[in-house]
Amino acid sequence: MNTELNAEAPAALECAGLRKSFAQGSAREVRAVDDLSLTVRSGETVALLGPSGCGKTTTLRLIAGFEWPDMGRVVIAGREVVGAGAFLPPERRRVGMVFQDYALFPHLTVADNVAYGLENSTVGRWTPALRRPLAALRGRFRFGSAAAAAIDARVQEALELVALPHVAGRFPHELSGGEAQRVALARALAPGPALLLLDEPFSNLDAPLRASVRSEVREILRRASTASIFVTHDQEEAFAIADRVAVQLRGRIEQVGSPVEIYHRPATRSVAAFVGEADFLPGTLTSDGVETEIGRIPIEDDSGAAAGSVDVMLRPERVQLAAAGATGPGHGQAVVERREFYGHDQLVTLRLDSGARIRARLGPDADFPPGRRASVFATGAGIVYPPLSGAQGPVLGE
């Protein structure tokens, strides 16, 4: 992680109390972003993870300057871009953005696309579309000598960063999906932005390509050492790329932390249910763990829950099965309801004798067909949450 290296530098981004509603004042008012605060340290990659409609794209657009917040402030690299009365337009924020559909300019070559953000202070700024015909006329067109050479060099450098120097002369429609993705990245990085925003950057790629592009992008971001935020609804993607993950649910950020923290110590029930598979079993919290139907489960030290009635969250991979009737400390009895076989593993859904449902992730060789009885026990520690008010039975996670 780069975060410790750059502890001294100013944060790349600070958002405080951001709020944005749509259809304000009407009955259909939607609070897309609700009292959102987030800090991205210099050189760090943060994933903004949430289900569709949770306001994560709106958050990105507020930071980029395509939406006006109702409230709150945004500071990029120490400069306030949105605050009390201040609003810096997107072109002056030094924020690079990679769009979901890449948004490459279809009438410009790859090189001209990448050069677009570099030409703001040169003679050529109004004429990228004219440059090619002019170049054809003169054989070789140079607008402004030194400045032009610098731009050409920077374009070359940016395309080399994404390992695509050979496509400079092509048009966007002549690129494959993965190439277009990397060109969009090069274009956003070329002007040296203080912060890079990526909106669902891999959703337009098909599954086999996605994994390889993902690791390439991770490598490019690391080499460019530009602070970045990327929005995704895919937890696997978020965990694989990000230094830190911010989980956004219903407009609010519920938890920020490393992928390991988010997965193993979700701050709230909703985060637990959204990130990975989670089942909740009712139990009683005592000084040495939680007493449940499948035995006593130790809890993480820092749970900080009050003794008494609680729900304990279990990930399926922490639930194990044994042959029916096996008894011992921590064995509950259950019947197998359903089995989903994935090849490298399988997910077995069980109904405990109390009626509660719980899932277990087992190796490919375990044989627990539906209808068979089994003994259930947990390994490792659980996380406890206060029980849902009014809820009688246990809750099956999403």
Added chain:
Amino acid sequence: MLLPLIYLIIRALDADAAAWSALGDASSLRLVLRTALLALAVAGASLVLALPMAWLTVRTDLPLRRLWSVLAIVPLVIPSYVGAVAFIAAFGPRGTLQEILSPLGVDTVPQIYGFPGAFLALTLFSYPYLLLVLRAGLRGIDPALEDASRSLGMGSWRTFFRVTVPQLRVPITAGSLLVALYVVSDFGAVSLLRTDTLTRAIFIQYQTSFDRAAAAVLGLELVGLVALILVLEWLYRRRGRFHGAGPGTPGPPRLLRLGRWRWPALAFLAVIVLVALGVPVGVLLHWLVRGLQAGEPFAGAWGAALNSAWVSAVAGLVAVVVAIPVAIVAVRKPSPLAALVERVGYTGFALPGIVVALSLVFFGLRVVPAVYQSWVLLVFAYLVLFFPLALGGIRTSLVQIRPGIEEAARSLGGSPGRVLATITIPLLVPGLVSGFALVFLTAMKELPATLLLAPIGFDTLATEVWSASSEAFFARAAAPALILILVAALPLALLVAREHRVER
């Protein structure tokens, strides 16, 4: 854009009591009734022609189906007054038919002038509007519905009438109203064929009497009739929503085998195409050749073509330049005000050319005499009438540019002005070109506005056809009329070419 309508109302209010009371008298009522009857009759006859044509060209194994689809639509490009001229030259006194028949001892031919003539000519040149709508409607029907009907034991004829036709209710009403609107606003054909409808009465009132306020009153009557048709159309469209196609993409339509029925079907199509396309073009070519043999000078036609071209080009340019900001604001920054401005931009669609022209004559005489009798007023009339074409073309292009493209340019540091100049406008070029072309080509054809507003001595193709044919100099009308048909055919050719490119 609203100026002509507002000024027309102002002028009509000036009219004396007599002009207003004339609104209710018998002759005025007859005029309105005759106009409405003509519209109704043409719409009905167009439906009778277009429905089987649409079905034959879309849903059967008719031989040379593609060719017939194109030929059946092409009469659309013949301006109604050019078609009327061709009919008069063919069937009128001293016309081609009489020439052919006179050696056989036949001296009189059936009267082409009057209501039946106008009905025939307008039907033959406006059914293609309905045909276009019906073809699209037939294509949109999910063939699975017909399969379902067949599987429930219905024969193909009963399926056609009980499943297919009911689903065409919306295209049928929308298309018929379109035809009715066209007939009510038509000036050229009814005037040349001497049928008294509102448009012709307005023109005669304007030309012959000093009381031009009475013409304004008639003009308002015409606007009222158009408004009535638009309201009817709107009502039907609203109800139509409940009858829209179901979800799911329609598969390719099943083609019905015609068997021996294909011969009558071919004959039916051939007769219509012959009368609507073959007769006008053939007769005009015939007169052109005769004129050339008789040493008819064609310098006039070229001068008129040049005049038509540059006035229309100016109108096209102005329309495009004005339409760019209107389209951008309407699409990118929607607000009630932007929507209102855009709506107002479309009024030209609803105002008949003669009404706009009449109103601008008043306006020019009273308010800005400096531009009266100059091409500026003519260009303005074209702008009012055809601005929607430019706006529509540019709007369509703009909607296809994803806003993400412009946002990407902004996030790369482009100022709004730079983004407009380097990204938005270059990407809009196809829309600008098609918007310009449509305004240009439509303005070339426009008759009533040109007739009323062109400066004295400023001949265009349209006025040339008009003056030559109202004096029965068919040989002199032939060249400009043929040029106009070519000009009008261009947008259709471009449209077809583009559809092919899209399909590829």
